Amino acid sequence: MxxxxxxxxxxxxxxxxxxxxxxxxxxxxxxxxxxxxxxxxxxxxxxxxxxxxxxxxxxxxxxxxxxGALSQETPRGPLLAGIGENAGVVDIGRGYAVTFKAESHNHPSYVEPYQGAATGVGGIVRDILAMGARPIGVMDSLRFGPLHEADTLRVLPGVVAGVGGYGNCLGLPNIGGEVQFDASYLGNPLVNALCVGVLRHEDLHxxxxxxxxxxxxxxxxxxxxxxxxxxxxxxxxxxxxxxxxxxxxxxxxxxxxxxxxxxxxxxxxxxxxxxxxxxxxxxxxxxxxxxxxxxxxxxxxxxxxxxxxxxxxxxxxxxxxxxxxxxxxxxxxxxxxxxxxxxxxxxxxxxxxxxxxxxxxxxxxxxxxxxxxxxxxxxxxxxxxxxxRPYHRPAWLDDVQADPAEALPRDNSTEGLRAAFSAVLSHGNVADKTWVTRQYDRYVRGNSVLAQPEDSGMLRIDEETGLGIALSLDANSRFSYLDPYLGAQLSLAESYRNVAVTGAEPVAITDCLNFGSPEDPEVMWQFAEAVVGLVDGCRELGVPVTGGNVSLYNQTASTPILPSPTVGVLGVIDDVATRIRSGFTHPGDAIYLLGETGEELSGSIWEAAVADGHLGGLPPRVDFGAERALAGLMGECARGGILSSAHDLSEGGLAVALAESAFRNGIGFAVTLPDADPTVALFAESAARALVSLPGSAVAQFEALCADRGVPAARIGEVTGEPELEFVGLLTISLEDARSTWLAPLPAALG
Missing domain, CATH: 3.90.650.10 (PurM-like C-terminal domain)
Known part of the structure; x- marks a missing residue:
């Protein structure tokens, strides 16, 4: 009864x-x-x-x-729907609107990796559908324990198969995302899925x-x-x-x-x-x-x-x-x-x-x-x-911040730099993710303009005009551990920059906030700081938060994950034909480094790769004015067709941006580093920076634009077309050897 x-x-x-x-x-x-x-x-x-x-x-x-205190205006107009609805809806012009949102499916994906990840994709797709939109693409941000741990090898293949299997069967391209590894995710992986859909204004439900x-x-x-x-x-x-x-x-x-x-x-x-x-x-x-x-x-x-x-x-x-x-x-x-x-x-x-x-x-x-x-x-x-919930700053954080990577020994000899370069390229958070992305259909529906391994995904919305959108999904958990306020802002800045370097205008964000137990006052302090960091950052950038997701209790016993505020940024590009790709394309092109590089190694991949997982100090400073200036410059360069390539600088710094730009089309380079410490020049992860290449005929115009926008620009070398990566006066590495180092880790671990 x-x-x-x-x-x-x-x-x-x-x-x-x-x-x-x-x-x-x-x-x-x-x-x-x-x-x-x-x-x-x-x-x-x-x-x-x-x-x-x-x-x-x-x-x-x-x-x-x-x-809620943030403006509900995007650079393209007011939000059509925001926080409190199934997903945020953004006016992108010409009568079109885009709805996008990210959500977590962490715990189910640990218990049953395939179904947990698959139903995470299915759930976020229905959120987008419920707004009256046709789902047109997905992305995912995945985090696992160390690559060679037995439980990572149990969870990772199932999660990737679940994300790919469900999305592929729906006929939705997977256009971007990230895969990261850290010991804190062993026993508590993160599976954050994003979906984007398109609708006409009058179709909103x-x-x-x-x-x-x-x-x-x-x-x-x-x-x-x-x-x-x-x-x-x-x-x-x-x-x-x-x-x-x-x-x-x-x-x-x-x-x-x-x-x-x-x-x-x-x-x-x-x-x-x-x-x-x-x-x-x-x-x-x-x-x-x-x-x-x-x-x-x-x-x-x-x-x-x-x-x-x-x-x-x-x-x-x-x-x-x-x-x-x-x-x-x-x-x-x-x-x-x-x-x-x-x-x-x-x-x-x-x-x-x-x-x-x-x-x-x-x-x-x-x-x-x-x-x-x-x-x-x-x-x-x-x-x-x-x-x-009560919260307070952890007492242990003082000791962590007082042990900076900048104080670690640096070997700036040729062999020392060669070893560091190899260690960074083969680190799980930098190494090639083709083992993952080849299981995803990136081009189904025929409107994928950019997809992995580009800095952000891009989809064409209107075939007649070329109107399109770009999306990036990023989190830097190491920075967030050192300072959750700055870490959240750096995750926001990286995602914003990834969209900007394609030539799209960043207009709105969604987030997926992954933290440990809220019953731990130190975890709640991390959460509170990250939220304020995002609020302050979005206010500085002039982009609203359209909605998102919170995932708490991400810990095993008393060990919480690294704080992981994942930020998705939506950009709009008026004509996808003007987009900028990330790989070097033309021998003879000049290579420029944009932005300022500081002695900022704490939280970096260099620190993790060469110092046995060391994590200490303070993360890089954040300058949102510089991020806005860089984004404005990139948009102008795209519209003018000035650049051959553009790649943001983030994990691994300049060294990784150069290597990935060379790997994309198998074209080498020769660069002369600034007079700074070579380790800093190569591996610092200062924000608001990008690497670009362009023909000599456009150099004068480009330098004038940089000066006008207030973006520091240093000409550091050229695309050579030779099969080698040459750091003049320091070291030269065969392009094939470097690429092999970068390609090997995931296949070696996963088969």
């Missing part, structure tokens, strides 16, 4: 397993206070998933509010249930027992040291069903018969019903008996908590229901009317003719607990 609302009134003292569902004592007491009685077991299930850390942001809300009498329709896959409390509860607690133990909680994806769901939903939008829509992500039906109802102008009635099930033995609580994939919920006027069902049948998509919008402000759910849920949906979806 179901635990009904009437039964709950009659049995106030029944013991309920709220702690096993992740509900704290004070939260359970508050639920009872809100309801004026004990919750039914179905209501307890709903509150437990919707008030989980993953769904309610209860530990991060007080800090995330700071993003929002998630709300409006219009009394309108029908509530569940469409897509049937509901199963997979993913019960999967992302919502699994991602709201810390793993212990025994490893993955929650395999049944991970959702199982079906990309072919999702492809049908995408096409079906887009046709439903085109038919203009949807009044409100919500995708099913974490918390399943609990989320879709409570969020639609709370954002609407009435209540909602749902008959749980009508929900199509893959497992007829599911209890009502399990149906409400299931996170089975490929499901959507729509609100439809009665006159349009027949047409809705007709379109779903055309695409072989299961669709069932499960309820309706009702007067009042209650969400009422019945099972076998009895009421098992009677709640104010706002208390479920938007009025959960808000914690002001």
């Amino acid at each position: 179901a635990d009904t609302v009437e039964h709950a009134f009659q049995t106030p003292d029944v013991e309920q397993p709220y702690a096993a569902l992740g509900v704290k004592d004070d939260e359970y007491a508050r639920i009872r206070e809100i309801l004026g009685r004990r919750p039914t077991s179905a209501e307890l299930a709903m509150y437990s998933v919707m008030w989980s850390e993953h769904c309610s942001y209860k530990s991060s809300k007080v800090h995330l509010k700071k993003f 929002l998630a709300h249930a409006t219009g009394v009498g309108n029908q509530v329709i569940l469409f897509g896959a049937a509901t199963g027992g997979d993913g019960i409390g999967g992302a919502s509860i699994l991602a709201s607690e810390t793993f212990d040291e025994t490893g993955p133990a929650k395999r049944p909680s991970v959702q199982v994806g079906d990309p072919f069903m999702e492809k049908l769901l995408i096409e079906c939903t887009l046709e439903l939008f085109q038919a203009d018969i949807i009044s409100g829509i919500q995708d099913f992500g974490a918390a399943g039906i609990s989320c879709a019903t409570s969020e639609l109802a709370s954002a609407g102008d009435g209540g909602m009635f749902v008959n749980l008996d009508l929900v199509p099930l893959r497992d007829p033995n599911l209890a009502p609580e399990e149906i409400l908590m299931s996170e089975s994939q490929e499901r959507m919920m729509a609100v439809v006027e009665p006159a349009n229901v027949a047409r809705f069902m007709e379109i779903c049948a055309k695409w072989d998509v299961l669709a069932t009317v499960v309820g309706e919008v009702i007067e009042g402000d209650r969400l009422i759910i019945q099972w076998h003719g009895e009421t098992i849920v009677d709640v104010d949906p706002k208390t479920v979806a938007h009025e959960g607990p808000v914690y002001e």
